[in-house]
Structure formats: structure tokens, C-alpha cells
Amino acid sequence: MRFGDAKPAPYWRETVENPVDAPPLQGDVTCDLAIIGGGFTGLWSALKATERNGDASIVVLEGGKLSNAASGRNGGFCAPSISHGVSNATQRWPGEAETLIRLGRENLDDLEADLAHHGIDGGFERNGKLNVAATPWQAEGLRAMQASYARFGIETEYLEGAALDERFNTPRYHAGLFEPNYALVNPARLVDGLAKAAMARGASLHENSLVTGMKNAADGVRLTTAEGTVLAKQVILATNASVPLLRRLRSAIIPIWDYTLVSEPLSADQLAAIGWQGRYGIADSGNQFHYFRKIADNRILWGGYDAIYYYGSKRDAHLHDRAESYETIERNFFDAFPALGGIGFTHRWGGLIDTSARLTAFVGTAFQNRVAYAMGFTGQGVSATRFAALTMLDLLEGKTTERTRLKLLSSRAVPFPPEPIRSWAVKWAQTDLAREDLTGHRSLLLRTLDKFKIGFGS
Numbered sequence: 001m002r003f004g005d006a007k008p009a010p011y012w013r014e015t016v017e018n019p020v021d022a023p024p025l026q027g028d029v030t031c032d033l034a035i036i037g038g039g040f041t042g043l044w045s046a047l048k049a050t051e052r053n054g055d056a057s058i059v060v061l062e063g064g065k066l067s068n069a070a071s072g073r074n075g076g077f078c079a080p081s082i083s084h085g086v087s088n089a090t091q092r093w094p095g096e097a098e099t100l101i102r103l104g105r106e107n108l109d110d111l112e113a114d115l116a117h118h119g120i121d122g123g124f125e126r127n128g129k130l131n132v133a134a135t136p137w138q139a140e141g142l143r144a145m146q147a148s149y150a151r152f153g154i155e156t157e158y159l160e161g162a163a164l165d166e167r168f169n170t171p172r173y174h175a176g177l178f179e180p181n182y183a184l185v186n187p188a189r190l191v192d193g194l195a196k197a198a199m200a201r202g203a204s205l206h207e208n209s210l211v212t213g214m215k216n217a218a219d220g221v222r223l224t225t226a227e228g229t230v231l232a233k234q235v236i237l238a239t240n241a242s243v244p245l246l247r248r249l250r251s252a253i254i255p256i257w258d259y260t261l262v263s264e265p266l267s268a269d270q271l272a273a274i275g276w277q278g279r280y281g282i283a284d285s286g287n288q289f290h291y292f293r294k295i296a297d298n299r300i301l302w303g304g305y306d307a308i309y310y311y312g313s314k315r316d317a318h319l320h321d322r323a324e325s326y327e328t329i330e331r332n333f334f335d336a337f338p339a340l341g342g343i344g345f346t347h348r349w350g351g352l353i354d355t356s357a358r359l360t361a362f363v364g365t366a367f368q369n370r371v372a373y374a375m376g377f378t379g380q381g382v383s384a385t386r387f388a389a390l391t392m393l394d395l396l397e398g399k400t401t402e403r404t405r406l407k408l409l410s411s412r413a414v415p416f417p418p419e420p421i422r423s424w425a426v427k428w429a430q431t432d433l434a435r436e437d438l439t440g441h442r443s444l445l446l447r448t449l450d451k452f453k454i455g456f457g458s
């Protein structure tokens with residue numbers, strides 16, 4: 001297999017010039033707002049908090065190095081959605097679907113405007129997304145998707161035959177639905193840019209400062225790290241797929257591992273052979289789906305498909321590299337791109353997704369409104385984290401806004417059962433999802449979960 005020659009580290013990291021290198025927290029400090037976690041959620045919270053109150057003292061505590069978790073390891077698909085897509089909104093929150101879809105589109109526009117305003121080079125490019133189908137039932141699914149998008153005034157273009165070949169020409173996919181309003185980012189540059197912008201506006205940042213304790217004290221919330229403490233008036237918990245510091249949140253998410261390969265740069269002939277004309281991202285339509293995109297020098301980033309859950313919700317660092325998953329996704333790559341038979345891979349990596357049973361984040365407060373949290377983004381947090389950050393700041397300010405009123409964010413996520421039922425249930429759902437991909441038939445189990453609005457995916 002070719003992935004064996006690839007470097008086991010995220011490609012994105014190498015694209016950041018002069019990355020932030022912040023010292024660990026040492027000693028005891030006090031502040032107005034402490035933010036735990038330096039991914040997109042924590043950094044958007046920090047930046048937006050500096051905009052809302054320029055005088056507030058803000059401290060971000062990141063347990064490792066920036067970009068080493070999901071925010072630096074993702075595919076960079078930046079959706080015009082806060083609800084993990086239109087169909088998730090219509091199925092789970094039909095009463096507020098229209099609002100969710102509008103807010104998702106506004107959030108993407110505002111995110112782009114924020115990057116311009118703060119001079120952040122996050123590699124933002126709004127080139128659209130092509131959803132492709134490999135089977136007749138997936139093609140039907142794309143037709144249904146088009147009809148559902150049309151209800152909300154979302155423009156799409158259905159493609160097959162020569163029209164599809166002009167955009168993307170491989171033997172595996174027979175139909176496509178192009179959505180022009182979809183963006184891509186360079187995740188690690190976005191993390192670095194957000195951190196630098198927040199720091200330029202006065203926020204302090206500490207890397208390698210894992211918070212091991214969070215206590216509600218008389219005079220604030222006390223956080224403990226290896227070499228220091230923080231006494232904060234308010235706290236934002238932005239720890240994504242890590243074990244939540246609040247015990248009550250522990251069964252609301254499970255850690256799912258997702259793996260990625262990056263190819264060598266494609267030559268002009270190789271690109272012509274697969275007919276991928278523009279710089280739009282592509283995703284296939286299975287339950288087990290691949291997402292893929294071109295990156296700066298016409299390499300292909302190829303991720304997804306093999307969502308792995310380890311018994312006991314394991315999160316050990318060595319699981320970032322998994323030969324069996326690379327084998328599967330490499331095989332799928334050459335199945336999708338037989339014309340690229342001679343190409344190798346330069347990078348491989350895994351990352352942790354905080355899967356919730358409704359595929360979207362939930363936001364709430366604890367410790368008498370001193371702590372706000374957001375997690376459960378599942379595999380679509382690149383843009384939704386910004387929205388969640390704004391909602392947490394609204395809550396900490398005691399404001400009722402259109403965001404805080406959303407059932408999407410404020411309703412409780414259905415908890416996952418404890419082990420051993422947890423792994424058994426995940427395995428059962430995954431087997432049925434894989435079978436549906438092969439046959440087009442949705443099992444009784446999946447239809448029952450649908451009825452109770454419970455989902456499993458990445």
C-alpha cells in the first residue's frame with residue numbers, strides 16, 4: 001500500500017508561517033473570562049469576546065499545541081449551515097428549519113467578513129461543493145436533496161452524463177448535485193490567524209496548559225493546570241471531543257476517529273484525466289462518505305468513510321494513526337480514481353470527532369451561569385463553531401437572542417448508553433448504515449432511530 005510512505009502528520013501544519021508558540025500558564029492569575037480549549041470554538045469565543053468588551057481580561061488555556069486537535073486536522077469544508085445540513089434541520093427541528101437555514105447562511109457570510117476585517121488568511125475560498133452519487137438510490141437522494149433545498153430558495157444544479165463529466169469525470173460516480181454557496185478553508189491557518197487576531201486585541205494564550213480541575217468558588221471559577229491556576233469570573237468550555245470537565249456532559253458525546261490521506265501533487269495531465277475543473281470540494285453520498293478537495297498545489301485531500309469507535313471511548317494519542325483505515329481509504333481512492341494509478345501519498349493523519357446523537361452541537365451553562373459550554377459538532381464544526389461561540393457569549397452576558405432561543409442549541413442531546421451497550425449499539429448502527437450503502441435499504445433499527453430523531457454519523 002502506498003500510504004506507508006506518507007508522513008504521519010497533518011499536511012495543514014506545514015502551511016502555517018511563524019505559528020503561534022505560546023508559553024504554558026505559570027503562577028496564579030485572575031481574569032474576566034477564561035476559555036478552555038484553543039480550537040475554533042475557543043478562539044472564536046476569544047476573538048468575539050474582545051470585540052464585545054475591549055476592556056475584559058481574557059485567558060485562553062490550550063492543553064496541547066494549537067492545531068493539534070480537530071481544528072487543525074479537518075477537511076476544511078466550511079458549510080453554510082449550523083445544523084449539519086438542510087435535511088438534518090428539517091428532520092430534527094422542522095419548526096425552526098427555515099430559521100436554522102437562514103442563520104447558517106448568514107454565519108458563513110459573517111465568517112468571511114470577520115476574516116477580512118481581522119486580516120486573517122484562513123485560505124477561505126467560496127467555490128461550491130459537488131455532492132456525487134455512486135448508486136441509483138444515492139442519485140435519487142440527490143434529487144430529493146435538490147427539492148428540499150429548493151423549498152428554502154437554495155440554488156443547486158443537478159448533473160449527470162456529459163454535464164457531470166465536465167466537472168468531474170470518474171467511473172465511480174454517475175450523478176452530482178452542485179451547491180455554489182459552500183466554502184473551503186485551510187484549517188491550521190485559520191486556527192493560527194484567529195489566535196493571532198485574538199492576541200492582537202489583548203487576549204492571553206497559553207499552550208501546554210491542560211486544565212485538570214474546575215471548581216465553582218465563592219469569588220469565581222477556579223481552574224487548575226500543572227503549573228498555575230486561574231480565578232475567572234466566567235469560563236467557556238470549548239474542549240470538543242476530549243472528556244468534558246463537566247461530568248453531566250460525558251454521555252452526550254462519543255469520540256469517533258476519522259482518517260485522511262493527502263496525495264502527491266497532480267500533474268496537468270492527471271487533473272485532465274479526472275476532469276476536476278474548479279476548486280470546489282466534493283463529497284460522496286453514502287452513509288460512509290468520503291470528502292475530498294484540492295489543496296494548494298493540486299494535491300487531493302481524501303478523508304472520511306471509516307468512522308472508528310474504540311471500546312471505552314478511547315482517545316489515546318497513538319490512535320491518530322491507523323493502518324487498517326488507511327488501507328480502506330487508499331483502496332477507495334484508487335477505486336474512485338483509476339486514472340491516478342501511479343500516484344503516491346505524502347501525508348496521513350487521524351482526528352477525533354465529537355459525535356452527538358443528533359449530529360449538531362448543543363450549548364448550555366453551568367455553575368450559576370458562570371460557565372458556558374458548546375460541543376457535539378460531529379463532523380461539521382468548521383463554520384458552526386463560530387455560531388456556537390457567539391451563543392455562549394450571549395448566554396454569559398445573560399442576553400436572550402435569536403441564537404439562545406434555538407431548540408437546536410438549547411435542547412438536550414440524547415445521551416449515549418454506557419459500555420458495553422455503547423460499543424454494541426455503535427457497531428449495530430454502523431453495520432446497518434454500511435448495508436444501506438450497498439443495498440439502498442434502510443433497516444428497521446435505523447428507521448426506529450429516525451423516528452426518535454436519533455442519528456449516528458460523522
Ligand SMILES: Cc1cc2nc3c(=O)[nH]c(=O)nc-3n(C[C@H](O)[C@H](O)[C@H](O)COP(=O)(O)OP(=O)(O)OC[C@H]3O[C@@H](n4cnc5c(N)ncnc54)[C@H](O)[C@@H]3O)c2cc1C
Pocket residue numbers: 036037038039040041042061062063064065066067068069070071072073074075076077078079209210211212238239240241242243245258259260291303350351352353377378379380381382383385
Ligand atoms: C478528521 C476530521 C475531519 C473533519 N472535517 C470537517 C470538515 O471538513 N468540515 C467541518 O465543518 N468539520 C469537520 N470536522 C469537525 C471540525 O474539525 C470540528 O467540529 C471543529 O474543529 C471543532 O472545534 P473545537 O474548537 O470545538 O474543537 P478542537 O479543535 O478539538 O479543540 C478543542 C481543544 O480543547 C483542548 N482541550 C481539551 N481538553 C482540555 C483541557 N482540559 N484543558 C485545556 N485544553 C483542553 C484540546 O487540546 C483542543 O485543542 C472534522 C473533524 C475531524 C477530526
